[in-house]
Amino acid sequence: MKVFKFGGASVKDAQGVINVKNIISLYKNEELTVVISAMGKTTNLMEEILKFWYSDKTKMMEKFNILESYHYQIASELEDDQHSITTSIEPFFQRLKKIIAEEPSESFDYEYDKIVPFGEYLSTTIVSQYLNFNGFPNKLLDAAKMIRTNNCFREGQVDWEITQENIKRSFQKYPEKLKITQGFIGGTLEKSTVTLGREGSDYSAAIIAFSLDAQDVTIWKDVAGLLNADPKIFPDAVKLDEIPYEEAIELSYYGATIIHPKTLKPLQNKQIPLYVKSFENPLEEGSVIANVSPIAYTPSYIFKRNQILFSVYPKDFSFIDVDSLSDIFLLLSENHIKINLMQNSALSFSICFDHDSRKLDILIRELSEKYKIKYNEQVELITIRHYTDEAIEKVIGSRKIFVEQKNRTTFQIVVSC
Ligand code: ASP
Secondary structure, rough: EEEEEOOOHHHHHHHHHHHHHHHHHOOOOOOOEEEEEOOHHHHHHHHHHHHHHHHOHHHHHHHHHHHHHHHHHHHHOOEEEEEOOHHHEEEEHHHHHHHHHHOOOOOOOHHOOOOOHHHHHHHHHHHHHHHOOOOOOOEEOOHHHHOEOOOOOOOOOOOOHHHHHHHHHHHHHHOOOOOEOOOEEEOOOOOOEEOOOOOOOOHHHHHHHHHHHEEEEEEEEOOEEEEEEOOOOOOOOOOOEEEHHHHHHHHHOOOOOOOOHHHHHHHHHHHOOOOEOOOOOOOOOOEEEEEOOOOOOOOEEEEEEEEEEEEEEEOOOOOHHHHHHHHHHHHHHHOOOOOEEEEEEEEEEEEEOOOOOOHHHHHHHHHOOOOEEEEEEEEEEEEEEEEOHHHHHHHHOOOEEEEEEEEEEEEEEEEEE
């Protein structure tokens, strides 16, 4: 069995959905599972609906209307007189409207996971219906009923044992060779939906592949494969053809956005290759992440914008020792703050993390009694794997450097944007 994942960009309009069908038609005789994200930038739109649910009901309804017309437009372009797709998405809008007519609870993350998955339910319903009506009979499976997570909303942790059982059982139950499901979401024992972290659909594909011992996973993208840099920043970016799992894990850890960081572990554990291919040119080779031997690496550049550099200095001039570090780490862990870079000296400790005002406020509140605090918002973290002097020169330019770190393979700087 093969697992395919189509991200938002590949299903951003009716033409994208037709393209999905064309790609699937190349694999017509295979057992295939297709994992689909929300269409285009829908997840961002869902986040806005959620935000305004708390703060401005008029704006919330404006966003809701955009959501509705966007999906109705796509659905109507894909349906015909005999086959309505719009009617199959209507119930989702009704349900969502009913939810947001009430007041949200105080738990923002819980509400996030109730609201945002509608994006995935809408997209998978449209794609599944369109394929059904066009010669690709398929079974649409609810990911929230298969992928079991804990109650850690917005960052659900997968219960692998139950998830594997659920997935196997659900897949055995239906004879259709083609299965469709939502990326990015799972569900709790109490049947609440839970998201797996932004861009989590890749991870969903890996969870399914792991559970069913799939032959391989393909992530269909708007790029030719895994590149050594963002072509919008470096037009001379080159494609990496074969990447060992370890190297790909490092690249995604440092923020290479092409693959969600949690995706590779389950695949590596079962030695399932991961292909990254262009949905515009499906017959081209793309890149493969697999158990291949390391090659001579070209430098890879990873730019992580929208970072906060946060530093603490003990007010009483005591050292930053293991006890103080342990307190700080506990706080970071409790608040799910992922460290993208850290550095300490005798009297300071600094971390770089993805911009999040709420998390920043918590850190300031909790640490300001003991520590003097300094922070810079809107900084950028740049990482070069397999750096050379020339590569370093290329990225630094005239930027102001706040932090610099280097080991044998990796060079990192935090700079002004
Ligand atoms: N739709 C979700 C997001 O935009 C998940 C995904 O696309 O992977 O983050």
